[in-house]
Amino acid sequence: MPLSPSKLAQLEAKAREVRRGAVTMTNRAQTGHIGGALSETDYLVALYYHLLNMKPDNPRWQARDRFVLSKGHCVEPLYWILADLGFFPREEILQFSKPGSHLIGHTNREVPGIEMNTGALGHGLSGACGMALAAKLAGEPWRTFCLVGDGELAEGSIWEAAMFASHHHLDNLFVAIDRNGLQITGPTEEVMAQEPLAERWRAFGFDVDEVDGNDIEAVIAALEASFERQGKPHLLILHTVKGKGVSFMENQTSWHHGRITAEELERALADLADPADPADEEVAS
């Protein structure tokens, strides 16, 4: 179902807000995997503000859709979104990475709304397979989503999970790759080449699609189309820009992890500001 222009505008505004939240959290804590947090934000907004069936006041509701962040280091926007949706009190987001806080630098099930502790790469996908299988065995209709990083694809356990998902026909499993092309050491294709990516996943038995991962409308359309296809687990390659939305971070290997100074925060927030309302400009002139 195509999005109405106002709904799309709302989602895009929310994505800017989430990004502002992520850079603010990173600056406040003086730590954050901000590059990959920014590249994945549009996908997370598509899920949490449009597609996922869940209840913030009942995080363990049995019929909920599950989302596993296998690239668990990019947790800032996810925590911010869960706070925004009311899974836990908003002010707790101030505790991100503070001593003794549950809001640690990777996913933590102590935080309402988080399905699986991840962080060591390559683990989340098999956990997601287990969840999808649980739904299949029980004949329950909820879906399981899993976001993996592209650097993460070097882990053999990802491919074991892919084999498993295909063998067990987990067509209720929706995997996405945050294909931002970079990892800590540099471009993925220089560190450990992942191409031809779509062909590899098709060969492993997946139903594969590719999309501009920073285009919320395209992401939603691709996911909704995949809901209609049965028989195979699904893969959506999200072509994204690491650091998306913050001019000095985009496509920069060095912004895989950062502290963000006060000055950098100011510049980032300016880049992420909502566009001026055209109506105001008319009044001004």
Next chain:
Amino acid sequence: MSEVVGQKKALRKALAEELCLMAEEDPTLVVLTSDSRGSVTLGRFAQEHPEQLVECGIAEQCEIGVAAGLALSGRNVFVCAPAPFLAGRAYEQVKLDVAYNRAPVRVMGVSGGVSYGELGTSHHSLEDVAAMRAIEGLMVLVPSDATQLRALVRWLSAHPCPAFVRTGRGDVEVLYEAGTYFEPGHAVTVFGRTQDDTLAILAMGEMVAPAKHAAELLAEQGVHARVLDMFSIKPLDEEAVVESARACGRVMTVEEHRLAGGLGGAVAEVLAERCPVPLRRLGIPDEPTYEAESPEVFEHYGLTAEGILAHALAMLE
């Protein structure tokens, strides 16, 4: 189903039988295998409860991750495969997907120790107890007979928590009467416990029976020893360890495991801090393992009633 004291029964067979019974009672039970249903004797389970068996292929890391996802989704999960591969290959998955996530997965490692004998080190798990007991949040159990195995599997089913359980492969003497109750954290005295005990033998798994027989042989010589079944490595029954050291003045540990970090290591930690007494650890030393079937391996390393007896007498001189 149950066994009679003195009979011999392979723990992996008792495991498979118990899981079959449980599958009938509990539709949420699910068993995972990694091309391992044969080695865990789960053929009948696979035939009778195919919808409750999940085959993962030779992929133990995936197997444990999937198990965690199933457990976090409410299933009653048991992973059944050889101990060397579950404890070795999938160690990070056990540490993180299971223990760190508090996912109630029961990792049942069969054919542990030197069960695979002459197949060599790649198929041995002589360091699994050391590695697993260091993981926060993971229970570690090494049952000594089929009766105890059945009881512990039932206990685990009723008390969802992350756990690693190691058994052997072959037939083992039944020590306990059917229906005996066991609880993790509580060691069981299987022989002795008199005022005159001068040695406490703490044993685990397949070493409990020979330790008991060694104590019987000692008794024939007028020497009193008590034997404790330390099936619960974690939580360890520290009070039983300390109490036996205080009462007897001398402790020996016996395990089908490297000397480093297993039962002997756990006991040494407690005694050094709380009740330092002479301690002798019997097990497999840090050297290329003797290559033979497990009974010959035990013979070679003195892990038999006679071998334990000889060490005991040496300690008592």
